[in-house]
Amino acid sequence: MTLLKTNGLSKHFGGVAAVDKVDITVQAGEILGLVGPNGSGKTTVLNMLSGFLAPDAGEIWFADQNVTRMSTVQLARRGLLRMFQMTRVFPRISCFDNLLVAGMAMDLSEREAASRAAALLEELTLTHVQYLDAGSLSGGQRKLLEFGMCFIKPPRIALLDEPFAAVHPVMRETMADFIRRRHALGQTFVLVSHDMPIVVDLCQRAVCMNLGRVIAEGPTRAVLESAPVIEAYLGNASHA
Numbered sequence: 001m002t003l004l005k006t007n008g009l010s011k012h013f014g015g016v017a018a019v020d021k022v023d024i025t026v027q028a029g030e031i032l033g034l035v036g037p038n039g040s041g042k043t044t045v046l047n048m049l050s051g052f053l054a055p056d057a058g059e060i061w062f063a064d065q066n067v068t069r070m071s072t073v074q075l076a077r078r079g080l081l082r083m084f085q086m087t088r089v090f091p092r093i094s095c096f097d098n099l100l101v102a103g104m105a106m107d108l109s110e111r112e113a114a115s116r117a118a119a120l121l122e123e124l125t126l127t128h129v130q131y132l133d134a135g136s137l138s139g140g141q142r143k144l145l146e147f148g149m150c151f152i153k154p155p156r157i158a159l160l161d162e163p164f165a166a167v168h169p170v171m172r173e174t175m176a177d178f179i180r181r182r183h184a185l186g187q188t189f190v191l192v193s194h195d196m197p198i199v200v201d202l203c204q205r206a207v208c209m210n211l212g213r214v215i216a217e218g219p220t221r222a223v224l225e226s227a228p229v230i231e232a233y234l235g236n237a238s239h240a
């Protein structure tokens, strides 16, 4: 079943076609990798999917509804959540309270939010810092907390923008395990990452962009090994 779909999605910045007539389909229950060289348009796509940017042209359909001009809040309420933007931590309250606030903002009762918070802290190996202010966490711990806040009420689809960047390998594995477990439960993800081994490991399918366009899509390994994709990465490196 198709959960999310774009038709002709486009965004220009001045003379730059950051995203140019992009058609992407995300199936329910899959982890779709969105890859491409620097500046290929991935973040701009996520910005439009999550309501942070209005497209110049094209449509976005989520669960059979046209959501093209909806706000981030409207989309989050429908279950489309972009991590690391919707889920900023409050630095001056504890990790536990951050999760509690996130749960109550998603209409959970305080008791339910507290019980889910405790379970998530354990799953994300954060129990030992649960009463520390979130502002005192390391960058990786903070990202783990943001995962928890996003999943206190699991979204229908989670858009992840470079979750593994600059994160200690042990925490990266905790994050990857978290994604694997949620995927096994049927959770749908779109993952933007430059970390190709993790993309191959986690994503069943991938879409590769270059210069604002989709240049390949299909099973992840086949996409990454395809001639246009290799050429795009090599071309990008030679211009760096």
Ligand SMILES: Nc1ncnc2c1ncn2[C@@H]1O[C@H](COP(=O)(O)OP(=O)(O)OP(=O)(O)O)[C@@H](O)[C@H]1O
Pocket: 013, 016, 017, 018, 036, 037, 038, 039, 040, 041, 042, 043, 044, 045
């Ligand atoms: N707010 C903006 N104003 C002007 N140009 C922008 C803006 N945002 C993005 N761009 C341009 O749009 C193009 C696509 O950028 P985008 O950030 O979407 O690429 P990306 O694939 O996410 O890159 P990276 O992997 O480096 O994060 C680039 O040429 C970028 O310079």
